[in-house]
Amino acid sequence: MPYTEELKQLIKKVEASRAARVEKKKKGEEVPLLSLRERQERLEKYHPDFREGSRREIRVGPSKGYAISPEIVNLLEAKSRVNPDAIDLTKIDYETDVLVIGGGGAGTSAALMAQEAGVRVLIATKLRHGDANTMMAEGGIQAAGKETKDSPYYHYLDVMGGGHFKNVPELVKTLVTDAPKSLAWLERLGCMLTKFEDGTMKALHGGGTCRKRMFYAADITGAEIMRTLRDEARNRPDIKVLEFMPAVELILNEHGHCAGAVLYNIETEEYFVVKAKSVILATGGSGRLHIRGFMTTNHYGATGDGLVLGYRAGVGVCFLHTVQYHPTGVVFPEQAEGILITEKFRGAGANVLNIDGEQFVNEREPRDVESASFIREATEIGKGVPTPSGKVGIWLDSPIIDILMGEGAVKREFPGKYILLKRFGIDICKEPMLVYPTLHYQNGGLEYNNKCETAIPGLYSSGEVSGGVHGENRLMGNSLLDVCVFGRIAGISAAEYVKGNPKDGKLNLDHVRRYHKELEEAGIVTDRVAPMILPDYSNPEVRKHQLTSHYVGTMR
Amino acid sequence: METEDKKREDLVPIFIMGKRYDVPSSLTIQKAMEYAGYQLIRGCGCRGGICGACGTVYRFPGSYKIEVGLACQTMVQPNMYLAQVPFFPATKSVYDIEKAKPTIDTLVKAYPELLRCLQCNTCTKSCPMDIEVMDYIAAGMRGDITKLAELSFDCVMCGLCTSRCPAELCQYNIAILGRRLYAKYVAPKAEHLVSMVKKVEEGKYEKMLRELMETDEETLKKLYTARETEPEQAGEDWIPQDKTYL
Numbered sequence: 001m002p003y004t005e006e007l008k009q010l011i012k013k014v015e016a017s018r019a020a021r022v023e024k025k026k027k028g029e030e031v032p033l034l035s036l037r038e039r040q041e042r043l044e045k046y047h048p049d050f051r052e053g054s055r056r057e058i059r060v061g062p063s064k065g066y067a068i069s070p071e072i073v074n075l076l077e078a079k080s081r082v083n084p085d086a087i088d089l090t091k092i093d094y095e096t097d098v099l100v101i102g103g104g105g106a107g108t109s110a111a112l113m114a115q116e117a118g119v120r121v122l123i124a125t126k127l128r129h130g131d132a133n134t135m136m137a138e139g140g141i142q143a144a145g146k147e148t149k150d151s152p153y154y155h156y157l158d159v160m161g162g163g164h165f166k167n168v169p170e171l172v173k174t175l176v177t178d179a180p181k182s183l184a185w186l187e188r189l190g191c192m193l194t195k196f197e198d199g200t201m202k203a204l205h206g207g208g209t210c211r212k213r214m215f216y217a218a219d220i221t222g223a224e225i226m227r228t229l230r231d232e233a234r235n236r237p238d239i240k241v242l243e244f245m246p247a248v249e250l251i252l253n254e255h256g257h258c259a260g261a262v263l264y265n266i267e268t269e270e271y272f273v274v275k276a277k278s279v280i281l282a283t284g285g286s287g288r289l290h291i292r293g294f295m296t297t298n299h300y301g302a303t304g305d306g307l308v309l310g311y312r313a314g315v316g317v318c319f320l321h322t323v324q325y326h327p328t329g330v331v332f333p334e335q336a337e338g339i340l341i342t343e344k345f346r347g348a349g350a351n352v353l354n355i356d357g358e359q360f361v362n363e364r365e366p367r368d369v370e371s372a373s374f375i376r377e378a379t380e381i382g383k384g385v386p387t388p389s390g391k392v393g394i395w396l397d398s399p400i401i402d403i404l405m406g407e408g409a410v411k412r413e414f415p416g417k418y419i420l421l422k423r424f425g426i427d428i429c430k431e432p433m434l435v436y437p438t439l440h441y442q443n444g445g446l447e448y449n450n451k452c453e454t455a456i457p458g459l460y461s462s463g464e465v466s467g468g469v470h471g472e473n474r475l476m477g478n479s480l481l482d483v484c485v486f487g488r489i490a491g492i493s494a495a496e497y498v499k500g501n502p503k504d505g506k507l508n509l510d511h512v513r514r515y516h517k518e519l520e521e522a523g524i525v526t527d528r529v530a531p532m533i534l535p536d537y538s539n540p541e542v543r544k545h546q547l548t549s550h551y552v553g554t555m556r
Numbered sequence: 557m558e559t560e561d562k563k564r565e566d567l568v569p570i571f572i573m574g575k576r577y578d579v580p581s582s583l584t585i586q587k588a589m590e591y592a593g594y595q596l597i598r599g600c601g602c603r604g605g606i607c608g609a610c611g612t613v614y615r616f617p618g619s620y621k622i623e624v625g626l627a628c629q630t631m632v633q634p635n636m637y638l639a640q641v642p643f644f645p646a647t648k649s650v651y652d653i654e655k656a657k658p659t660i661d662t663l664v665k666a667y668p669e670l671l672r673c674l675q676c677n678t679c680t681k682s683c684p685m686d687i688e689v690m691d692y693i694a695a696g697m698r699g700d701i702t703k704l705a706e707l708s709f710d711c712v713m714c715g716l717c718t719s720r721c722p723a724e725l726c727q728y729n730i731a732i733l734g735r736r737l738y739a740k741y742v743a744p745k746a747e748h749l750v751s752m753v754k755k756v757e758e759g760k761y762e763k764m765l766r767e768l769m770e771t772d773e774e775t776l777k778k779l780y781t782a783r784e785t786e787p788e789q790a791g792e793d794w795i796p797q798d799k800t801y802l
Contacts (some may be wrong), residue, residue, distance in 0.1 A: 028787050036777055131601040131609060146748050149794060152761045153801040154783060156768055161780040169769040177761060180752040187746060190653055190736030192705060199744030200792070210785045211796075218709065223606050227713060231732050235650050244597070266597055299607075300600050335584050335631060339604045349788060364788075404789070415710055419686065420605050423629055534597070542593035 001333045002425030004388055007434070013357035014395050014432050021351055021359070022403050031362040036161075039369045046372040046379075048292050048437075049322050060518045061311050062455075068320040068444075071289040075308050078528035079516060081248045082262060082271060084509035089251065092275045096122035096240070097498045098491070099261060099276035101247045101306065104132025105222070105480065106463025107282035108229040109487025110494065111239050114280075117495035121239045122274065124263050126246035126283075126301045126533065130230040133284050133299050133464065134483055137222025138342035138416065140214035141186075141484070142477035143179035145201065150211040152176040159478060162208040162366045163443075163471020166319070171469035174450040175478065175485055182484040183215060191228045193217050204347035206476035208366035212347075214477045219342050219414040222480055245272070246305060246533055249512060250279060250313045250459065253505035258313065258459035260507060266533065277502055278458045278494040281306040282487065285442035285464040288535040291323050295338030296439040305531035306465035310446040312515045315454045319444025319467040324474055327352075327370040329438025331393040333424045338438050341417060343367070343476040345396055345433075348413060349404045353395040353432070354383035368473040371437040378436070385434060393434035402429055441479065443470050452490035458502055462490035568634040585612055585627040585638060599642035605629045608712035611684065611719075614638035624716050626684045644715040646726040651733070658741040660699030667730050670696055672723040679717035679727055685710050689717050689727050696730055704731065705738035764801055 003011065024030075034042065044050050055067040058076055098114045100107045103125030111121045123129065144150040155176040160167055183201075187193060194202045194216055203212045217224035233239050245263045251273070253259035260275040283306030287298025296302075311317060328341040346352070346363040352370075354360050354377050361373035374394050378384030384392035401410050410429045411418050421428050444467030452460040463483045470478060519526075548555075567578040570588060577592035586600060601609030610627035614636045627640060649666035656662045663670055670693065679689035688707055695703035708731035717727045755761070768776070784796045796802070 025789060028789060030788070036781060127597075127601060128607075128609060131607055135607045136602045136604055145746070145752050147752050147755060147802060148748075149786065149796055149802070151764075151802050152756065153764045153768065156765055157776075157780050157783055160768075160776060165773050165776055165780075173765050173769055177756055177765065180749060180756055184746075184749045184753050187749065188740065190738075190740035192709065192735050192739040192743075193746075195743055195746065196792075197744070199746050200748060201746045205786070205788055210783045212786055212790075220606060220710070223712070227732060228736060231736065232653065234648055235653065237650060297604070299602050300596075334582060335587075347788075416606065419710070420629065534595070536595075537587075537590045538595055539591045539593055542591075 003431060007332070007385070010355060010385060011431060013355070014353055014397055017353070017357040018397065018400055022400060025349060025404060031359050033362050034365060034369060042369055042372045042376065046376045047368055048294070048325060051292070054292060055321055059522045059524060061515070062314055062316040066317065068317070069291045069323055071291045072286065072304060072307065072320060074528060075304055075530040075532060076311055077519065077524050078526060078530035079519065080312070080512050081264065081529045081531070084512045087262060087271060087273065087509065089273055089507040089509070091273060093272040094122060094274040096120045096274065097277045098122070098280065098494045099124065099274050100280045100282060101261060102132070102282035102284060103129040103241065103243070104282065104284050104463065105134030105226055105229065105483030106487035106490070107280065108233050109484055110280050110282060110462055110491035111233055112229065112236070113488045113491030114495040115236050115239050117492060119495045119498045122276070123239065123241045124245045124247055124261070124274065125241065125243055126266070126305070128243050129233070129241050130226050131299060131301060132226065133302055134222045134480065135226045136297065136299060136340065137480050138219045138340060139206065139344035139347070140204065140216035140221050140477045141183065141225070141480040142206065142209070142213050142475070143183040143215060143481060144176065144211070144213055145180050145183055145203070145215060150213055152179065154210055155179065155213065158209050159475060160471070162473050162475035164473060165471070167471030168468035170450045174489070175469050175481060178485040179481055182481065182488065185488070186225060186228070186484065189228050189232055191217065192224055204344060205364055206343055206347050207364045207370055208475045214344065214347060216344060219344060219416045225480060246531070247309060248531060249509060250309050251507050251509060252313060252456070252511055253507055255503050255505045257457045257502055257505070259505070275507065277498045278460065280460040280462060280490045280494050281310055281446065281465050282462045282490065283465045287439045291439055294325065294437070294439040295329060297326055297329055297338060297340035298439070301534065303532040303535060304442070305533065307445060308530040310454065310459070310461065310465070313456055313459065313511050315456060315459065315461070316447045317445060317467060318447050319470070319472060320442070322443045322472040323439065324367055324441035324443050325371040325437040326440035327367060327374055327437050328396055328435035330433070331391050331436040332387045332434040333426070334389045336420065336424060339420070340438070340440070341396060341433055341435055345398055345401070345414065348401045350401055351397045353397055355385045356383060357395070366473055366475060374437055387434065391436065393436045396433045396435050398428045398433055399430055441474055443467070443472060443474055450489070451493045452486055453493060458497060460490045460494050462486040568632060570632050571635070571637040573639050574637065579632055581632060583632055585625065585630050585632055586610060588632045589627070599627065599640040603628045606712055608714035609642060611641045611714035611716045612638055613641060613716070624682050624684050626714065629684070641716060641719055644719045646715060646718055646729060648726070648729050649733070653736055653740060656737060658701045658737040662737065663696050663699070663730065663733065666733055667726070669723065669725050670730055673697060673725060674723050676722060678720050678722065682716045682720045684714060684716060685712055687711055692731060693725065693727055696734060701734055701738050701742050704734035708735060
C-alpha cells in the first residue's frame, strides 16, 4: 500500500533537508565515522547480540559450553529425524564421487569445479536448484579489481575491521587473494556485470570499505550470479541434481570418514541413502530461525540444516555468537516486511534519516554498527518513524541518488527494488523508503580451513554454513564472494580427495546414536527433531482444528 | 461454525484452486495460503520477488482476463480464483558457452522454435515482472543479442510466459542464453581484471598479506584506522596518495 497521509507529511521533513545534504555530499562532507572504541560501545549498548538472553551454552557435542543464539542451540540439542536403526545402509540408492548438499551459490560453484576435475557429482537440494540466499543477494560482490587504487591488502584490512579483527587470518587471505580470479571466472561464464562502455566494471562503496570495490549486476547481483551458475551446471549433464531432497543426516564409514548422506524426499516422505567418496556441506544460513523474533531477509529454506548435520558428525562451530542484522529491511508496507533493501543504496549516496529528516549516523558504517545506530535512534533517542502497524522505521533517502547521479539513476541502478515497491504504490525515485534492521546473515558456522576441509576426512564445508572468514560481522559484498571463492575451493579439494582413492568401508550412523546418548546423558529431554527443513508459518487457528490423533493409511 | 476469526471484518473471500477461504485483505497470496492452512513446499522460495518459484495465475468471476503475479508479491483481492504454477516443463538446450558464438545461429540452433513466435504478445501480458518478453524474443529473431540481454535482464525465470505461449517457446531459457552470450562475447572485457589476476598469480601481494596475517591486533587496528578512504563522490580516475600497498 502507498504511504499513509501521516507518513506523507513526515516525508516533507526529509525533502526539506535534502538540498543541504546534497551540498554537503558535493563538498565531501560526511557524518564522521565512529572510532573503533565508539563502535564497540554502540554495539554493546544497542546491538541485539548483547541483549539479555541472546546467548545460551550448548550442552552437548564438539563445541559444548560455547554460548550462541538459543534458537540455534535448540536445533543442536535435538534428535535426528530418523531412527538410525531403521535405515538399511547396505541398500544404496545413489552412488557418486562427490555429494554436494545444497544447490545455492557455494554448492553450484563446488559442483562445477569438481565436475571439471573429472569426478562424478551429485547435488542434493532442499527446494529447487538455485533456491538460496545467493539468489537474493542484491548489492554486489567485493574484489580488489582495480590495481590503480586497490589491492588485496586493503580488502584484507577492511574484512578484518568489519569482523572486529577476530576473523581467521588464513581464510581472509584466501578470500581476498582469490577474489579477482573469482570475479573473472564469473565474467567468463557470461555473468552480466554492470560495466562502462569500455568494459571497465562499475564499482561502489559498501559499509566499511575503504575503496570502491563493490562490483554488481544492477541490484540483482546474486540472482544474476545464481542463474548463470545454474545454467552452466545444467549445461553439464554429468552433474546430477536431486531437487526437494534435503539431507537429514551425514553417513560416516568405519574409518571415520564422511561417506554419504541420508536424503529425505519432502514430497513423498521417503528416505534415501547416498554413498559418496566425499561430501560438501553448502546448505547456507539460518535466517528462518527468526533469531530474537526478528523478521528476516532470508530464503524460505534457510533453517541452518548443515550446522546440525556437521555438528552431530563431530565438526565444531565458531563465530555463531554473533548474528548479522542488515540495517535496511523493509518495515513499510507490511506486506513486504523484512525484504532486503540493498546496501548499494547507501553506497550510491542515500542518507539515513530520523523522523525530523536529520542525519544521525554515517550511512556507511559496518552493518552491525549501522544497525545498532538505527536501534539507538528509534529506541533511546526516540526519533524513529512510527508505522501504521505499530512498528518503527528509519528513512532511507533514495531520491537523493537521482540528484547525485543524475535523473533516472534510481530506476537504472535499482530496477528490482523500483518495481517491487512500485507494486505497492511507492515510487522510490520520488519517495524515501522506510527501513529497519532485519535478520540477515549467519556470521559463523562450521569450523573449516582454507581448503574447506573440516575435522572429518572427506567432509568439506563452504559458504554461509561455515564460520571464520567474516569474523564477528560480515561486510557487504563478501558473501557472494565467499560462495564463489570457497565454493570453488571446496569442489577442487573434494575432487582431489576422491582422486587420492580414500578408503572404502562399511557405512554407519554410529555418530547419531552417540549423539542421542550424549543428549540423554546431559539430561536433555525433548521431542525436538532437527534439521528443521522448513519453517512453520501455519495458522495457529488452523492447527487447532488438525485433530488427527495418529496417521494411518493414505490421509496424512 | 462461527469462530472468532470469521467475525473479523477485514476478511475477504478468495478461491484457492476453486475452494473458498476467507483471509485478511492485507495479505499477499503466499501469506494468505499459509493463513488458509497450507504448508508450502512447492511454489515458495525467496519470499522476496526474485527467485521465480511462486508464479500464480488468477481470474475474477465475469472477467475473461487471466491475471498473473508472483504469490509473494501480489496482494489478495476479493473473489480471485487462483492457482499456482510452481513448475512448468521447459526446454533447456545444452551448449558449450566456451564454443558458442554471439549470433542468431547459436540461438536458433539451441532453440529452433524461436522462429515459431507468432508475435501474439501473450508472453508479455503473462509476465509478472512487466518485461517486454515478446520484444526480447523479437530481438533474438533479429540476432540482436544486446537487446535480448538488456530487455530480459529482470527475468526471474518463473515460467509463466512459457506456460501460455501458443508457439511453445521457452522464452526464459532463450533469454539466459542471450544474456550469457552478451556478457561473455559482446560486452567489452574488463581489462583491469585481467591485469589484477595476473598480479595476484605472480604473487605480488603475497608478502604484504603474510605480514598483515602475522601482525598483532593493536597494530592491525592502527593500520585499519589510518587507511586512506576513497571519497564517495570520487570519479573513476581517483588515485590514493599512499601507493605502497598497491
